[in-house]
Amino acid sequence: MKTVxxxxxxxxxxxxxxxxxxxINEKVLNSKGFTYPMMPFTFKEAxxxxxxxxxxxxxxxxxQNRWDKxxxxxxxxxxxxxxxxxxxEQLWIVQPKKGFWEKTLSAFKNAGxxxxxxxxxxxxxxxxxxSHWNQRVKGRPKLSETFDEFLNGGxxxxxxxxxxxxxxxxxxxxxxxxxxxxxxxQQQFTGGSLHADFLNVLGLGLTEEYKEPAHVSNVRLxxxxxxxxxxxxxxxxxxxxxxxxxxxDAIRKAxxxxxxxxxxxxxxxxxxxxxxxxYMDQFAGSNAHxxxxxxGRPDGTLFYGELSSLPKWEPNERExxxxxxRVFAGADVYLYKRQEELYQQVNEMYNSxxxxxxxxxxxxxxxxxxxx
Numbered sequence: 521m522k523t524v525x526x527x528x529x530x531x532x533x534x535x536x537x538x539x540x541x542x543x544i545n546e547k548v549l550n551s552k553g554f555t556y557p558m559m560p561f562t563f564k565e566a567x568x569x570x571x572x573x574x575x576x577x578x579x580x581x582x583x584q585n586r587w588d589k590x591x592x593x594x595x596x597x598x599x600x601x602x603x604x605x606x607x608x609e610q611l612w613i614v615q616p617k618k619g620f621w622e623k624t625l626s627a628f629k630n631a632g633x634x635x636x637x638x639x640x641x642x643x644x645x646x647x648x649x650x651s652h653w654n655q656r657v658k659g660r661p662k663l664s665e666t667f668d669e670f671l672n673g674g675x676x677x678x679x680x681x682x683x684x685x686x687x688x689x690x691x692x693x694x695x696x697x698x699x700x701x702x703x704x705x706q707q708q709f710t711g712g713s714l715h716a717d718f719l720n721v722l723g724l725g726l727t728e729e730y731k732e733p734a735h736v737s738n739v740r741l742x743x744x745x746x747x748x749x750x751x752x753x754x755x756x757x758x759x760x761x762x763x764x765x766x767x768x769d770a771i772r773k774a775x776x777x778x779x780x781x782x783x784x785x786x787x788x789x790x791x792x793x794x795x796x797x798x799y800m801d802q803f804a805g806s807n808a809h810x811x812x813x814x815x816g817r818p819d820g821t822l823f824y825g826e827l828s829s830l831p832k833w834e835p836n837e838r839e840x841x842x843x844x845x846r847v848f849a850g851a852d853v854y855l856y857k858r859q860e861e862l863y864q865q866v867n868e869m870y871n872s873x874x875x876x877x878x879x880x881x882x883x884x885x886x887x888x889x890x891x892x
Contacts, residue, residue, distance in 0.1 A: 529612035539569035572606035621693035684806035774850025
């Protein structure tokens, strides 16, 4: 029996950490009859670990070759292993489109899969909105909208937040018995961690054989810093598609976000407690439906955690000034190091044998020897 486990997200539910975990533990998974295959191509907007991202190309004719090459890899993986794991968080957004499941499920069957098991993780919608806004401010498309503008102005209409409606859609096409719904809350993880919980869905246990990723992925920016980055994003010249998002790299290094092993604690949220309750009330019926129909909970409780009572973020002048200094000092150090790296590369090229021969042939004075 050949089974494909298709993890479709959602985004902001530890997907990057999970994908890295699966990649670095490929040999352990292989020993248990599973594989997490890497694709022989990359996408500019997606990390290599997102091995199911090619499925998002299902209705993009000019990228049909990625779809074909992806399923060629899947076919080879199915021929070698009984269980194939694929993951990409963007599938949660893509899959509600008419025709996606018909084409995708047919392609998996043609590749040799007997079963396609779909896995999805759901996070409270208020946390999802805050995390998405933070992500889009720190990354691309270099969002400059305030949280309220993002939430209420239509900027957040790209993400399916009606979990009941969307999960029903998946179940209708993949089959209820082929769908596993999990909740992205620490107290609901089997084994106490996301990695243990996901392995449990596969029928495996988290043992000492597995390695953990070295650091937390996609860390949320500190409250003041995200506001600084949002204002930087509003600069027209920085918005240019030709300008890299280098301030994010500078901020990561200045705050050590690339090496964190635990998520930082936040003193405030982007909702007031009253706004948060009102926001979540609109999803109460949909969330209860998922809990009852897909998790077997008669009381309709999907999320066990209490809503955050943190106050709504307001800038603190003294703390903001300190963070401004830290951000721009970090950016200066980042740019200085990049300049030094480029200088070293040019210097090495200038002093390489081909360039030295060219200068000698052209009779160009070797300034590097004079300086020495």
